[in-house]
Amino acid sequence: MNVSIIGTAGVPSKYGGFETLAENLAKFQSSSNKYTIFCSSKIYTIKKEEYLNAKLKYINLKPNGISSIIYDIIAMLQSLNTNIMLVLGISGAIFFPIIKLLYHGIIITNIDGIEWKRSKWNVLVQFYLHLSEEMAIKYSDIIIGDNKGIIDYVKETYNKVAILIEYGADHIQKIGCDNxxxxxxxxxxxxxxxxxxxxxxxxxxxxxxxxxxxxxxxxxxxxxxxxxxxxxxxxxxxxxxxxxxxxxxxxxxxxxxxxxxxxxxxxxxxxxxxxxxxxxxxxxxxxxxxxxxxxxxxxxxxxxxxxxxxxxxxxxxxxxxxxxxxxxxxxxxxxxxxxxxxYRWSIIASKYEELYQTYDNH
Structure with a gap:
């Protein structure tokens, strides 16, 4: 299965949950799957072709703010030949209705938190994020939530079933106090x-x-x-x-x-x-x-x-x-x-791989 990971700043992970997730999915990938991870050339000025056996593709935009929408859309358009798009976050989900007409693979979306409810956004941004959330829920083939609270929210709000897959923690190791x-x-x-x-x-x-x-x-x-x-x-x-x-x-x-x-x-x-x-x-x-x-x-x-x-x-x-x-x-x-x-990455990565295998068998 060829899986493209969309919605991160890139790897190697510098600071962020989705970036750490992408890195560890690549680290623990099975021989039957191949990842392509999209990275921002605004952040990664030294461009590697591969990292942890994952192929890297670069987009010349910032991966956050309003440009994240175009950033994700470009990544989707460059992933039309893959089996699975693993979309992390909902920034570009407004484009899902069009992507579904062009793409014959599976869209899996990790919706992160309930972004539109965050107080830091103004009313216009909240409206856009709420609409993007609706598009993500409606047009994704499968929704991933990282917490039972998110799973319950998706069920209660949209009457949809989301799959629970959390985050790992063992990428940071203890350091001796005598350092x-x-x-x-x-x-x-x-x-x-x-x-x-x-x-x-x-x-x-x-x-x-x-x-x-x-x-x-x-x-x-x-x-x-x-x-x-x-x-x-x-x-x-x-x-x-x-x-x-x-x-x-x-x-x-x-x-x-x-x-x-x-x-x-x-x-x-x-x-x-x-x-x-x-x-x-x-x-x-x-x-x-x-x-x-x-x-x-x-x-x-x-x-x-x-x-x-x-x-x-x-x-x-x-x-x-x-x-x-x-x-x-x-x-x-x-x-x-x-x-x-x-919360070990080997456990988390295996849950994603099981999802891919489910679709591969169908």
Whole structure:
């Protein structure tokens, strides 16, 4: 089966759930399947023909923002001779009705989260994303959701059945705490700290996390994110950078750095309230970190109702005041066990391969 992966910035993965998914699908591909992954030449100036036995094709557009629509459409038009289009996200789904007239293969769409409900979009963008979601659900041969909350939403809203396939987490490895280079780079690592890795957006509740941690001094807070990409992020920097126990780090693209920071962390605080199975959450679980997660259906499903949940800055602050290390250790062990059973890339890749095989047999 020739499978084209559409909707990512490309590989090697630099920073993003879909890019990491594409890379690991290629890494664990069977001999009976061949991937083609579309990449942005705006990001990958050095163009490889192959990576992990996957063929790479380049499009001279940015893979995000409004240009992502054209980016995905071009990738679809260049995939008409494949058996399967695996479309990650719904940016170009508005074009599905036309593609279905031209294409004789199977369209599989991973719809990601419920994008049109995100507060960062204006009304016009929300309208477009809602319409794209409808087109994706209507015209895809199969829909993938990465969380039971998404599966239920597709069923309740569109009366359609979606297939549950989550994300892996074992692409980031633990780094020894005696690493001299990282000890110098991140001197706070000797202290007891909580870590969070996010896109800096209101619906990820970073403002609530910062408010809660600013009120106490016993646990340091390290947040990694794209602070300078929005007024929201800049306003948080202005307000909280003065706190000596709070570290607001810019985006980190090196998995070794992320591995070290997670290895040294005392716990993980997770604020995402929308989306589905969030990659940064399952990665923290894989490291066996105790989780303090925002209380929503997606996070509860991902963690199997086994961690601590909060819904306000006050509630999070009160939890921080009464943390019990034995309870945290128990939570961490449960998180690691869940991740090992559900969030390994070999498991995730095999589920995609089973889908392809189902269509191959028909």
């Amino acid at each position: 001299e280079l990282f000890n110098k780079k991140y001197p706070f690592n000797k202290k007891k700290y909580a870590i969070g890795i996010y896109r800096i957006e209101p619906e990820n509740n970073i403002h609530l996390i910062l408010e809660a941690f600013a009120r106490q001094k016993s646990i340091e807070l390290v947040i990694v994110g794209n602070w300078k990409n929005s007024k929201y992020g800049l306003s948080l920097i202005e307000r909280y950078s003065k706190f000596s126990h709070i570290y607001l780090l810019d985006q980190i693209y090196d998995y070794k750095d992320i591995g070290f920071l997670r290895t040294r962390a005392f716990l993980n605080v997770h604020g995402h309230s929308r989306g589905g199975t969030n990659p940064s959450l399952v990665e923290a679980m894989y490291f066996g970190l105790p989780i303090l997660a925002f209380d929503c259906i997606y996070n509860r499903y991902t963690t199997e109702n086994q961690c601590i949940y909060w819904s306000s800055a006050e509630e999070l602050y009160n939890y921080l005041l009464q943390l019990n290390e034995k309870k945290l250790n128990d939570i961490g062990e449960k998180m690691e066990l869940i991740a090992d059973n559900r």
